[in-house]
Amino acid sequence: MATLKDVAKEAGLTVGTVSRVLNNRGYISDDAREKVNGAMKKLNYHPNEVARSLQGKSTNTIGLIVPHIRHPYFAEMISNIENQAYKKGYRILLCNAQSIEEKEREYIDICTGNRVAGIILCSGTVSVEVFDGIRVPVITMERFLDNGTAAVECDNRQGGTLAAERLISCGCRHLLHVGNISSISMPADQRTEGFRQVCEKMGVAFHEVFTEKSQYHNMKYDALIEKALQEHPETDGLFVNSDVIAAQALQVCRRMGISVPGQMKVIGFDDVNIAALTTPQLTTIHQPVREMAEIAVNLLHDAASGKIVPKRTVLPVYLVERETA
Amino acid sequence: MATLKDVAKEAGLTVGTVSRVLNNRGYISDDAREKVNGAMKKLNYHPNEVARSLQGKSTNTIGLIVPHIRHPYFAEMISNIENQAYKKGYRILLCNAQSIEEKEREYIDICTGNRVAGIILCSGTVSVEVFDGIRVPVITMERFLDNGTAAVECDNRQGGTLAAERLISCGCRHLLHVGNISSISMPADQRTEGFRQVCEKMGVAFHEVFTEKSQYHNMKYDALIEKALQEHPETDGLFVNSDVIAAQALQVCRRMGISVPGQMKVIGFDDVNIAALTTPQLTTIHQPVREMAEIAVNLLHDAASGKIVPKRTVLPVYLVERETA
Numbered sequence: 001m002a003t004l005k006d007v008a009k010e011a012g013l014t015v016g017t018v019s020r021v022l023n024n025r026g027y028i029s030d031d032a033r034e035k036v037n038g039a040m041k042k043l044n045y046h047p048n049e050v051a052r053s054l055q056g057k058s059t060n061t062i063g064l065i066v067p068h069i070r071h072p073y074f075a076e077m078i079s080n081i082e083n084q085a086y087k088k089g090y091r092i093l094l095c096n097a098q099s100i101e102e103k104e105r106e107y108i109d110i111c112t113g114n115r116v117a118g119i120i121l122c123s124g125t126v127s128v129e130v131f132d133g134i135r136v137p138v139i140t141m142e143r144f145l146d147n148g149t150a151a152v153e154c155d156n157r158q159g160g161t162l163a164a165e166r167l168i169s170c171g172c173r174h175l176l177h178v179g180n181i182s183s184i185s186m187p188a189d190q191r192t193e194g195f196r197q198v199c200e201k202m203g204v205a206f207h208e209v210f211t212e213k214s215q216y217h218n219m220k221y222d223a224l225i226e227k228a229l230q231e232h233p234e235t236d237g238l239f240v241n242s243d244v245i246a247a248q249a250l251q252v253c254r255r256m257g258i259s260v261p262g263q264m265k266v267i268g269f270d271d272v273n274i275a276a277l278t279t280p281q282l283t284t285i286h287q288p289v290r291e292m293a294e295i296a297v298n299l300l301h302d303a304a305s306g307k308i309v310p311k312r313t314v315l316p317v318y319l320v321e322r323e324t325a
Numbered sequence: 326m327a328t329l330k331d332v333a334k335e336a337g338l339t340v341g342t343v344s345r346v347l348n349n350r351g352y353i354s355d356d357a358r359e360k361v362n363g364a365m366k367k368l369n370y371h372p373n374e375v376a377r378s379l380q381g382k383s384t385n386t387i388g389l390i391v392p393h394i395r396h397p398y399f400a401e402m403i404s405n406i407e408n409q410a411y412k413k414g415y416r417i418l419l420c421n422a423q424s425i426e427e428k429e430r431e432y433i434d435i436c437t438g439n440r441v442a443g444i445i446l447c448s449g450t451v452s453v454e455v456f457d458g459i460r461v462p463v464i465t466m467e468r469f470l471d472n473g474t475a476a477v478e479c480d481n482r483q484g485g486t487l488a489a490e491r492l493i494s495c496g497c498r499h500l501l502h503v504g505n506i507s508s509i510s511m512p513a514d515q516r517t518e519g520f521r522q523v524c525e526k527m528g529v530a531f532h533e534v535f536t537e538k539s540q541y542h543n544m545k546y547d548a549l550i551e552k553a554l555q556e557h558p559e560t561d562g563l564f565v566n567s568d569v570i571a572a573q574a575l576q577v578c579r580r581m582g583i584s585v586p587g588q589m590k591v592i593g594f595d596d597v598n599i600a601a602l603t604t605p606q607l608t609t610i611h612q613p614v615r616e617m618a619e620i621a622v623n624l625l626h627d628a629a630s631g632k633i634v635p636k637r638t639v640l641p642v643y644l645v646e647r648e649t650a
Contacts, residue, residue: 079394
């Protein structure tokens with residue numbers, strides 16, 4: 001196997017110059033860079049990243065902890081974070097904590113044990129004390145952590161406001177809202193707040209239904225929606241907290257013989273791929289997932305470089321008008 | 326920061342015993358294991374995985390290279406691979422090569438540079454020579470590589486056969502098949518073969534349409550399907566190569582005033598979450614993604630341990646009857 005010395009010899013340069021090229025440090029002429037890259041290619045030399053990272057303090061790996069992978073929202077989030085990480089020279093250690101506190105805790109240990117540059121946490125079941133002992137930046141997505149480094153959120157309250165305004169302007173007078181998991185407190189709860197406030201101001205009746213962890217993990221909401229519609233048969237407008245729930249609301253309406261958007265308007269949340277794949281296509285609240293992912297990686301990079309970063313970043317949402325409301 | 330010595334002192338054991346517990350090597354009594362774990366917890370000691378992996382030959386990291394993350398099939402595959410990796414004590418370095426040869430090549434270098442235990446490759450744009458220089462196992466998913474370690478596939482031909490048989494038994498006589506990306510050869514091409522063979526045997530007319538890389542990456546097939554249905558207005562049965570394509574076929578049919586399953590039967594492929602989220606729900610070919618993922622991780626583990634592993638593993642598929650055929 002080729003060594004650094006072999007590369008230097010092949011390139012006709014000193015070991016120090018080759019090392020500068022590999023570490024991208026100090027002055028390097030284009031000519032030297034080309035020679036080193038040519039020699040590495042010729043000798044099939046792969047720098048040992050493990051050894052290199054030992055010399056530095058941490059690796060250029062980001063620990064990404066999510067509660068779900070196959071859920072379209074997280075698939076979209078992971079894809080965008082991976083893309084931005086690649087651009088910034090980081091790679092992704094992907095951890096699916098499945099909202100299990102013990103697994104999340106273990107994954108945090110695995111990340112720190114692997115000397116990650118920082119953690120992006122999209123999951124939020126462990127108690128805050130766990131984060132006190134962590135020496136790397138922790139960026140939380142749609143979660144707020146008092147002792148985290150920075151939180152990235154969308155304007156959830158605004159999303160709820162926009163949904164209520166839209167349904168009411170479509171003529172709906174009996175609204176139903178399917179909210180978050182009742183046992184976990186998170187920024188997305190603000191969607192319900194924004195929605196409630198508009199309904200109360202406009203004097204429009206509404207009911208709220210909350211969901212459970214198991215429904216979230218199995219992505220099975222149809223029984224819940226069917227029961228709610230049976231209990232509130234006057235409902236003419238639905239605002240639900242994800243496009244996955246909205247897709248199932250369309251199925252339930254069809255089964256119950258309720259036409260969408262004729263007799264029932266439906267608005268989802270997230271605007272991820274499933275929103276454009278249903279029949280009819282979903283009207284939904286667009287969450288700027290790409291921008292949130294880019295900002296999270298940039299915040300992690302800045303924080304890991306010792307910069308002061310904003311504690312909280314809130315991005316705007318907007319209504320995407322398709323066919324269901 | 327606590328050291329191994331501190332842990333040994335706290336546990337009242339020798340450094341050698343603590344090291345044996347950490348490396349899970351040789352005889353360790355339950356009592357010793359408990360004492361070490363207790364001491365580590367008390368001292369907030371995190372073993373430096375980077376340093377530990379330098380002592381061994383490779384890390385317990387799997388490089389997972391995919392062409393897509395947000396596509397429901399890959400989201401499902403990644404989720405299952407991550408889950409099995411966790412069970413086997415591996416973590417996942419997630420790389421999205423986006424079917425870009427240069428990016429795929431670079432990610433392979435990143436994986437080997439990070440001393441991964443092996444690579445699971447769900448992407449397949451680089452030429453085979455690249456893999457000759459790799460010293461770790463390479464497991465390919467739905468890709469066959471002459472110089473790979475092992476390939477895991479589903480019985481694609483059988484899938485095509487089942488779809489054709491089902492459509493014909495539903496009374497369809499003018500079939501249309503939306504196949505794979507024409508420029509990339511892959512095991513999934515066998516779906517078309519199986520489908521064609523049944524049609525020819527039964528004397529049923531059929532047309533084939535192929536897709537492009539850009540459609541695959543944007544998950545946008547509606548224009549393609551609409552054009553094909555305009556060119557072949559007699560079509561009464563559709564077999565398409567993914568549930569994502571099938572979901573869009575439902576949208577196109579609705580737009581064109583064609584009722585499903587009344588005037589048109591539709592069969593997808595994969596049976597991932599989107600198949601159960603459309604209205605009507607998709608009849609599709611179930612690909613055993615969970616089992617394929619488990620087998621891939623196990624093969625990688627065995628091959629990395631120096632065992633001889635099967636070069637090719639083919640899993641069965643079956644038809645899931647829902648509402649569209």
